[in-house]
Amino acid sequence: MYRRVSILLRKHFVSVLILCASIVIPFSSVKAADPAKGKALFQTNCASCHNVHKKLTGPALAGVEDRWPDKKLLHQWIHNSASVLATGDKYANALYLEYNKTAMTPFPQLSNEEIDDILAYVKDEQAKTPGGSKTPAGDTDAAGATDKGNDNSLLFGIITLILAVVALILMQINSNLNKLAGDKEGVPTPDPVPFYKNKAYLALIILVLFMVGGYLTIQGAIGLGRQKDYMPEQPIFYSHKVHAGINQINCLYCHAGAEKSKYAMIPSENICMNCHKAIKEYTGPELTTAEGRKVDGTAEIAKLYDYVGWDPEAGKYTKPGRPIEWTKIHNLPDHVYFNHSQHVVAGQQQCQTCHGAITEMDEVHQFSDLSMGWCINCHRTTKVQFADNNYYSIFEKLHQDIKDKKIDSVTVEMVGGTECQKCHY
Structure with missing residues (x-):
């Protein structure tokens, strides 16, 4: 009898393992779209032509999935819009005509999973009320919060732990039953360990x-030395959302070095005073810190006057100024070479590519981890202005490949952008 029970238990044990595998395998094989990854891909590939809520060079992306009859067709459009136009699709051709027959840049290097990540980010942004309150960046940005919500690692870990405990219990029960069955039949069986x-x-x-x-x-x-989402408290509360977003002050007005040198430079107090000699009070929307504490904008302007020695009543400098000790947020290791002007001028990269949605930040935080892998991924997907550019005339093979239609564009990686000595020498 005990032997039968043991055999039955073994069969049940195998059935449990098969059931566990059938539960875990589908979980592990289905990968949810990741808005956080989509945000980085959007900034790298899409932000120069598209915005979620408004038209730029291309249409606003809010509701883009609803406008396409088939998601596979949307994937095909992003990979190569010309192939969709050739099918005679009504919506695609109407879109093509609406934008003066300007073809969308093809992105064959993006996988369907990466496109789904971008679409997930668009949905996440669409769910927010434009101009409304945002999640404080110091705790976590909206994409980061969604990323945590979609991260099933904890669930997988708990399931794995439960299954392991169940397996060990069944193995122990099986060992005890074997002992009982052996004793019943007079077969000497050592006590289970x-x-x-x-x-x-x-x-x-x-x-x-x-x-x-x-x-x-x-x-x-x-992760040593990386400080993604780092957001220190500054000596003066300076809102990029107010200055670069609402008032649309060009980034290069304050950070003039970004298109002229390696360094973007922290603006001097004189640049601030160009405007704030006249602007003495803050009358914009309510300011709050990441912790939710209200900020008096006029009092922050008064701090600036104190630092530079300006008397707003007399309208002149009445005492020696002193430097504002801003806390640097973005730091790279000493062995890494990075040139802002090369990326801004030659690469035509937007500030948001590396610094995130800076025009929506009251307090600036580090958007990316600025890791080597992050930079290399950008170089692998970012296209260079290859045609009619004498700088790239020596790349005869790539020019010939374009003529032979073997490739339709050239990325930074293809012209040596991932070679070690480009950034480390």
């Missing part, structure tokens, strides 16, 4: 702990 003395179990636990510890150690080492 307690779990905490079983060398196989202990070795397995040590191996798992070693793997988890190694993974956490490696992740910690990789």
Whole structure:
């Protein structure tokens, strides 16, 4: 009888394992679209022509999935719009005519999963009320919060742990039943080894702990020196949302070095005073810190006057000024070469590519981790102005490949943008 029970239990044990696998495998194979990754891809590939809520060079992307009859067709449009136009699709051709027969730049390098990440980011932005309140950037940006909401790693970990415990319990029960069956039939069977003395179990636990510890150690080492979402408190509350967003002051007016040198430069107080000699009071929308504390904009302007020694009543400088000790947010290691002018002028990159939605930030935080992998991924997907550019005349093979229609564009990587010495020398 006990032998039968043991055999039945083994069968049930196998059935449980099969059931567990059937539960876990679908979870692991289905990957939810990631708005956080989509945000980075959007800034790199789409932001120069598209905005979520308003028309730019191309249409606003809010509701873009609803406008296309088939998501596969939308994927095809993004990969190569000409191939969709050739099918005679009414919506595609109407869109083409609406924008004066300007073809959309093809993005064959984007996978369907990456496009879905971008669409998830667009949906996430669409869900917000334009101009409304945002999640404080110091805690987490909206995409980051969504990313945490869609991250199933914790769920997978809990399921795996539960299944492991169930498996160990079943194995222990099976061992005890074998012992009982053997005793009943007069077959000498050694007592089952307690779990905490079983060398196989202990070795397995040590191996798992070693793997988890190694993974956490490696992740910690990789993250050393990175400060994504870093948002220090500054000596004066300066809102980029008010200056660059609402008042539309060009970034290069204050950060003039961005198109002329390696460094964007922190603006001097004189640049601030060009406007604030006349603007003495703040009359814009309510300002709050990331913690929700209200900020008196007029009092912050008074701090600026105190630093520079300006008397707003007398309309002149009445005492020596002193430097404002701004806290630097974006830092790169000393062994990394980065040139702002090369990216802004030659690369025609928008500030938002690296710094995120700066025009929506009351307090600036570091949008990207600025890791080597992040930079390389950008170089792999960003196209250069290759045609009619004498600087690239030496790349004869690439010019010939374009003529032969083997490729339709050239990325930074294809002209050596991922070689080590480009950034480390």
